[in-house]
Amino acid sequence: MNLFDFFRGRQKQTSASVAKERLQIIVAHERGQRSTPDYLPALQKELVEVIRKYVNIGNDDVQVALENQGSCSILELNITLPDR
Amino acid sequence: MSKIIVVTSGKGGVGKTTTSAAIGTGFALRGHKTVIVDFDVGLRNLDLIMGCERRVVYDFVNVVNGEANLQQALIKDKRLENLYVLAASQTRDKDALTLEGVEKVLMELKEQFEYVICDSPAGIEKGAHLAMYFADEAIVVTNPEVSSVRDSDRMLGILSSKSRRSENNEDPIVEHLLITRYNPERVAGGEMLSIDDVTDILAIKLKGVIPESQAVLKASNQGVPVILDTESDAGQAYNDTIDRLLGKEVKLRFVEVPKQGFFARLFGGK
Ligand SMILES: Nc1ncnc2c1ncn2[C@@H]1O[C@H](COP(=O)(O)OP(=O)(O)OP(=O)(O)O)[C@@H](O)[C@H]1O
Ligand SMILES: [Mg+2]
Numbered sequence: 255m256n257l258f259d260f261f262r263g264r265q266k267q268t269s270a271s272v273a274k275e276r277l278q279i280i281v282a283h284e285r286g287q288r289s290t291p292d293y294l295p296a297l298q299k300e301l302v303e304v305i306r307k308y309v310n311i312g313n314d315d316v317q318v319a320l321e322n323q324g325s326c327s328i329l330e331l332n333i334t335l336p337d338r
Numbered sequence: 339m340s341k342i343i344v345v346t347s348g349k350g351g352v353g354k355t356t357t358s359a360a361i362g363t364g365f366a367l368r369g370h371k372t373v374i375v376d377f378d379v380g381l382r383n384l385d386l387i388m389g390c391e392r393r394v395v396y397d398f399v400n401v402v403n404g405e406a407n408l409q410q411a412l413i414k415d416k417r418l419e420n421l422y423v424l425a426a427s428q429t430r431d432k433d434a435l436t437l438e439g440v441e442k443v444l445m446e447l448k449e450q451f452e453y454v455i456c457d458s459p460a461g462i463e464k465g466a467h468l469a470m471y472f473a474d475e476a477i478v479v480t481n482p483e484v485s486s487v488r489d490s491d492r493m494l495g496i497l498s499s500k501s502r503r504s505e506n507n508e509d510p511i512v513e514h515l516l517i518t519r520y521n522p523e524r525v526a527g528g529e530m531l532s533i534d535d536v537t538d539i540l541a542i543k544l545k546g547v548i549p550e551s552q553a554v555l556k557a558s559n560q561g562v563p564v565i566l567d568t569e570s571d572a573g574q575a576y577n578d579t580i581d582r583l584l585g586k587e588v589k590l591r592f593v594e595v596p597k598q599g600f601f602a603r604l605f606g607g608k
Contacts, residue, residue: 268528273484281491281539288495323427 290320301331309335341442342454344473344511346497348489350460352481353518356554357576359387359563361477366421367565370494372451373412375444376426377469378459379434385425387476388415389561399427403437407444416450418565429501440608462496471502475512477583478542481519482531487539490515514545516579521550522595533593548572548577549592582588 298318305311317332345358355378362374375398376384391414392503396406401424408424415421424447426435447454458469470476480490497511498504505509517536522528537544545588553570557563565574565580571592581588 270525270528270531270535273531274539277484277487277531277539280488284488284492285495286497309591 289322294318294320301333305333311336340452340454341449341474342448342456343477344350344458345479346458346470346476346493347460347479347486348462348466348493349481349486351553352479352486353548354460354479355383355387355457356511356558356564357477357479357516357518357548358455360565360573360576361580361583362455362566363388363415363418363421363563364416364576365453366415368580368584371450372453372455373422373424373447373451374455374457375424375447376457377435377465378426378457379432379465380426380428380430381459382426382428383439383534384423384457385413386561387558388423388563390415390423390425394425397425397427398443399429399434401443402435408443409590434465435465435468437471438467441472444472459475462492462602466493467496467500470497470511471500472507472581473497473501473511474503475514477514477516477545478540479516479518480536480540482517482521482525482533482536484531487531487536490540494540513542514583515540515542516546516548517544518548519550520547520593522593526555526595533590544573545582547590547593548575548579 298316300326301316301318302311305316311334315334319330321328321330345361346352347354347528358374360374365372367446368457372385374388376382377398378384379399380556382394382397385394393413398411400406401408401411411424413423413425415423444454456473457471459465478490478493480486494513499514501511503509515537517533520533521530525532533544533547549571551564551570551572553567553572558572564570564572565576568577574591578588578591
C-alpha cells in the first residue's frame with residue numbers, strides 16, 4: 255500500500271476480488287449446464303415435430319430442461335400453444 | 339511405464355507451447371526418453387521454440403498418411419540425447435488428422451518413449467480434442483485472468499467426460515494445474531487473481547507457478563526451451579514443476595513480491 259492508497263482508505267473492492275466473484279458465479283453456472291445430457295436438443299426437435307402434426311407451433315415453442323434434485327431427475331416440458 | 343501427457347488450456351496464447359517445450363526438455367534432462375508432439379495443425383510452432391525448425395522434413399500428418407515412417411519424422415534434439423520432436427503439419431486441411439491416425443502414432447510412440455508430451459492447439463474443437471483424447475495426464479495451463487480460468491474450467495469438464503479414459507470407464511485423466519505469466523506485484527496490488535483465487539475456483543492440484551518473465555521471450559528468440567536457462571526465474575520454476583510432476587514436494591518460488599525498503603514501500607516505488 256502506498257501513501258495515496260492509505261489516505262484514500264481501502265473500502266473499495268480490488269479488481270481481482272471482483273474478478274474472482276464473477277468467475278465463481280459463471281463457473282458454477284456452466285458446471286451445472288455441463289451435466290445436462292447430449293440428447294436434450296434432439297428430444298426437443300422431435301417433440302416439436304410430433305406436436306406440429308396436430309397444432310402449428312414454432313421451433314422455440316417447446317422448451318425442455320432437466321433438473322437434478324438429489325437422486326431423482328425431473329424432465330420439465332414447457333409447450334406454448336398458439337392463440338386460438 | 340510410459341505416459342501420454344497433454345498440455346492444454348482452451349484459451350489461446352496462455353503458454354502451452356512454451357510449457358510443452360520446457361516440460362518435455364525437463365523430463366529428458368532427468369534421463370527420461372521423451373518426445374514432444376505438436377498437434378497444432380496448420381500453425382506449427384513447437385519446432386521454432388525447440389530450435390529445430392530447419393530440420394523438419396516429415397511431420398505428423400505424413401506419418402498418419404503413410405508418406406513417411408515414424409523414425410523418419412522424429413527430429414532428435416541437438417542438445418539432449420533422449421529428446422525428440424514430432425512436428426505438426428503446415429497443411430490447411432483441418433481434417434488431416436483422424437482419431438484412428440492419431441491413435442496409431444501415439445501407441446507407437448508409447449512403445450518407444452517414457453513420456454509423450456502433446457502440445458494442444460487452442461480451442462475446444464477437433465485439434466484440441468485429438469490432443470487430449472488418448473492422454474493419461476493433463477497439464478492445464480492457466481493465466482491468472484478471467485477468460486483463461488473460465489476456459490480452463492471448461493477444458494476440465496471435457497477432460498473428464500470426452501476422453502478415451504472416460505468413454506471406456508477407466509481411471510480418469512490425472513489433472514495438473516500450471517499457472518503461468520504470474521505477476522506477484524500485480525497480485526499484491528489487487529489487480530491480478532492470486533494463486534489461491536485460481537486454485538479455489540479450479541480445484542485441481544497445483545503443480546507449478548511460472549512467473550511472467552523476460553527470459554521466455556529471450557529463450558524463444560533463440561530457439562532454446564526456457565528450462566535450459568537455469569539462471570532465469572521461469573527456467574527454475576519449470577524445473578521445480580518437473581520435480582513435482584515426478585512426485586517430489588518442492589516449495590513454490592517467485593510468487594512473492596521481493597522485499598523493498600521502507601521508503602520504497604511508502605511511496606509505492608519499485
Ligand atoms: N511465463 C511467461 N512470461 C512471459 N511471456 C510468456 C510466458 N509464457 C508464455 N509467454 C509468451 O506468451 C506468448 C504465447 O505463448 P505460447 O506460444 O507458449 O502460448 P500457446 O498457449 O502455445 O499459444 P497458442 O494457443 O497460440 O498455441 C509467447 O509470446 C510467449 O513468449
Ligand atoms: Mg501453441
